[in-house]
Amino acid sequence: xxxxEIIAPRILVIDDNIAIHExxxxxxxxxxxxxxxLENELFDSAPxxxxxxxxxxxxxxxxxEALHYVExxxxxxxxxxxxxxxxxxxxxxxxxxxxxxxxxxCPEMQCVICTAYSDYSWDEITSRFGYTDNLLILxxxxxxxEVLQLAHALTRKWAxxxxxxxCLEDLALTEQQDKTEIR
Amino acid sequence: MNNLNIASIGSGLLEAGVAFYAMRLTRLYGSKRxxxxxxxxxxxxxxxxxSQFMGPWLNLAGGGEQIIYAVISALIxxxxxxxxxxxxxxxxxEGAEERANAEMEARVKQQTSQLMRANEELEEKAAxxxxxxxxxxxxxxxxxxxHRELLAASRQAGMSEVATGVLHNVxxxxxxxxxxxALVADHLTALNVENLARAASxxxxxxxxxxxxxxxxxxxxxxxxxxxxxxxxxxxxRTLLLKEIGFVRSKIEHIKEIVAAQQNYGKALGVAxxxxxxxxxxxxxxxxxxxxxxxxxxxQRDYATGLPEVITDKHKALQILLNLITNxxxxxxxxxxxxxxxTVRITNGxxxxxxxxxxxxxxxxTENLKKIFNHGFTTRKNGGxxxxxxxxxxxAKEMGGSLLAHSDGPGTGAxxxxxxxxxxxxxPSKS
Numbered sequence: 001x002x003x004x005e006i007i008a009p010r011i012l013v014i015d016d017n018i019a020i021h022e023x024x025x026x027x028x029x030x031x032x033x034x035x036x037x038l039e040n041e042l043f044d045s046a047p048x049x050x051x052x053x054x055x056x057x058x059x060x061x062x063x064x065e066a067l068h069y070v071e072x073x074x075x076x077x078x079x080x081x082x083x084x085x086x087x088x089x090x091x092x093x094x095x096x097x098x099x100x101x102x103x104x105x106c107p108e109m110q111c112v113i114c115t116a117y118s119d120y121s122w123d124e125i126t127s128r129f130g131y132t133d134n135l136l137i138l139x140x141x142x143x144x145x146e147v148l149q150l151a152h153a154l155t156r157k158w159a160x161x162x163x164x165x166x167c168l169e170d171l172a173l174t175e176q177q178d179k180t181e182i183r
Numbered sequence: 184m185n186n187l188n189i190a191s192i193g194s195g196l197l198e199a200g201v202a203f204y205a206m207r208l209t210r211l212y213g214s215k216r217x218x219x220x221x222x223x224x225x226x227x228x229x230x231x232x233x234s235q236f237m238g239p240w241l242n243l244a245g246g247g248e249q250i251i252y253a254v255i256s257a258l259i260x261x262x263x264x265x266x267x268x269x270x271x272x273x274x275x276x277e278g279a280e281e282r283a284n285a286e287m288e289a290r291v292k293q294q295t296s297q298l299m300r301a302n303e304e305l306e307e308k309a310a311x312x313x314x315x316x317x318x319x320x321x322x323x324x325x326x327x328x329x330h331r332e333l334l335a336a337s338r339q340a341g342m343s344e345v346a347t348g349v350l351h352n353v354x355x356x357x358x359x360x361x362x363x364x365a366l367v368a369d370h371l372t373a374l375n376v377e378n379l380a381r382a383a384s385x386x387x388x389x390x391x392x393x394x395x396x397x398x399x400x401x402x403x404x405x406x407x408x409x410x411x412x413x414x415x416x417x418x419x420x421r422t423l424l425l426k427e428i429g430f431v432r433s434k435i436e437h438i439k440e441i442v443a444a445q446q447n448y449g450k451a452l453g454v455a456x457x458x459x460x461x462x463x464x465x466x467x468x469x470x471x472x473x474x475x476x477x478x479x480x481x482x483q484r485d486y487a488t489g490l491p492e493v494i495t496d497k498h499k500a501l502q503i504l505l506n507l508i509t510n511x512x513x514x515x516x517x518x519x520x521x522x523x524x525x526t527v528r529i530t531n532g533x534x535x536x537x538x539x540x541x542x543x544x545x546x547x548x549t550e551n552l553k554k555i556f557n558h559g560f561t562t563r564k565n566g567g568x569x570x571x572x573x574x575x576x577x578x579a580k581e582m583g584g585s586l587l588a589h590s591d592g593p594g595t596g597a598x599x600x601x602x603x604x605x606x607x608x609x610x611p612s613k614s
Contacts, residue, residue: 017355023362116354141358144365
């Protein structure tokens with residue numbers, strides 16, 4: 001798969017509350033209207049609705065379970081782009097610990113911490129992770145638009161980051177080849 | 184005459200000896216003690232001298248009186264020597280007695296001083312003890328003060344925990360409400376009403392030759408197909424929207440329950456109302472449904488049939504039952520056993536309804552059963568504040584009922600029974 005072609009980006013929702021899993025699915029897995037084609041044929045001036053990107057959403061209710069999914073996704077070479085992680089998930093790891101462990105095996109993953117109130121302050125988070133640009137905080141209750149924006153923007157950011165990395169690797173390879181040819 | 188002279192010299196010498204000896208005794212023992220003895224001695228001597236002169240009349244042989252004189256002098260000397268030795272012994276005994284007395288006195292003095300020292304030490308110790316007692320009392324006061332402060336702090340912490348819990352629960356539910364509301368709004372906006380109107384106007388335009396339009400026009404031919412698809416789509420949308428609105432309403436109900444459950448912590452004034460206990464218990468189980476499910480705690484219901492309504496403060500009963508189910512859940516989770524189970528039994532009898540929650544969790548040691556309703560007593564390692572059961576027991580009493588705990592010991596689970604009277608027992612403080 002070429003880095004820029006993300007057909008259906010994979011998103012992981014980690015929250016101990018099953019209702020929240022459904023919330024994310026409702027927001028992210030919206031299909032297009034089945035009447036779209038027919039309507040475009042019938043009515044000339046019909047307003048055009050942008051096609052929705054169909055995200056593939058998986059959900060885990062505990063950090064350990066989530067890490068298991070991430071490991072499998074890395075093995076299958078079909079990685080997750082974004083994870084939405086709840087802070088409080090008793091009895092297992094909390095959100096911050098889960099993210100720490102995820103980043104150990106998949107450092108490119110974009111993470112969004114979801115919290116109903118501030119368990120961690122900004123200072124506490126930076127003291128755990130440093131000034132990372134792979135982490136955002138989303139306050140509950142959230143708006144559908146916020147989640148959609150985050151999913152789109154972070155997927156794009158993830159893809160661009162990968163593209164840059166591949167380009168650099170390509171360049172390094174070409175340079176190597178050039179050097180050997182010159183010799 | 185020779186003999187006579189010798190006897191005279193001997194008696195003279197003896198006489199001198201007596202005088203000398205008398206002087207010595209007087210010097211050694213004092214004139215008082217020896218005075219009478221000397222007087223006797225000199226009286227004898229005087230008697231001798233008289234007899235000397237009287238000798239011729241006594242017809243004694245020549246020089247014989249001299250011999251008698253010498254013998255008597257010698258006897259006097261011997262008597263004096265005896266006197267001296269007696270005096271010496273007497274003095275010696277007296278000295279021993281004196282020494283003994285002195286020794287005794289010294290010993291008494293020593294012992295007295297020892298006693299005084301001991302006394303002083305005792306007094307010192309008593310003083311130290313007094314200050315120590317005062318210190319201890321002060322420390323005890325401080326500890327009691329700290330204890331009170333701790334209790335207040337734990338109560339506040341408990342309240343903030345409750346507030347945090349409310350925030351967390353309400354926050355999560357609100358999230359779902361928000362998402363559903365947005366979904367409903369999106370779907371309503373996307374509803375194909377505009378296109379339905381367009382289809383209608385298309386048909387109106389061809390009102391004159393509608394048959395021809397629907398059978399021959401390339402757009403008209405597809406219109407019936409579109410309308411039937413639209414109908415089924417709108418039907419689907421209606422179903423989806425109804426489902427979503429139903430979901431929103433149930434979530435709002437859930438928020439109301441969460442808030443209601445916590446209202447008692449905010450000293451809401453109790454109002455007695457008709458309550459079906461089994462419904463109340465179901466509410467409590469519903470509020471904790473997700474938590475119980477998450478920890479794999481199974482609920483078994485054993486409700487008696489034909490239970491009467493009770494008139495009681497619903498919120499108070501709710502508060503107690505919520506606390507009981509939380510405790511039961513913690514007891515089950517802590518036991519780490521495979522089949523975690525809580526049995527809720529509702530029975531009816533003697534003008535009161537009994538709700539018994541039996542868990543198969545860690546159980547309660549006998550020594551803790553007495554303390555379990557104490558303010559500040561908790562066995563939970565993290566998160567316990569020890570006022571749930573305490574306030575539960577108080578609230579049960581306020582309601583005219585009771586809260587009882589039973590356990591056969593560690594590992595055997597526990598049963599908490601809430602008794603609610605059918606009617607409110609009039610509470611003088613509220614009438």
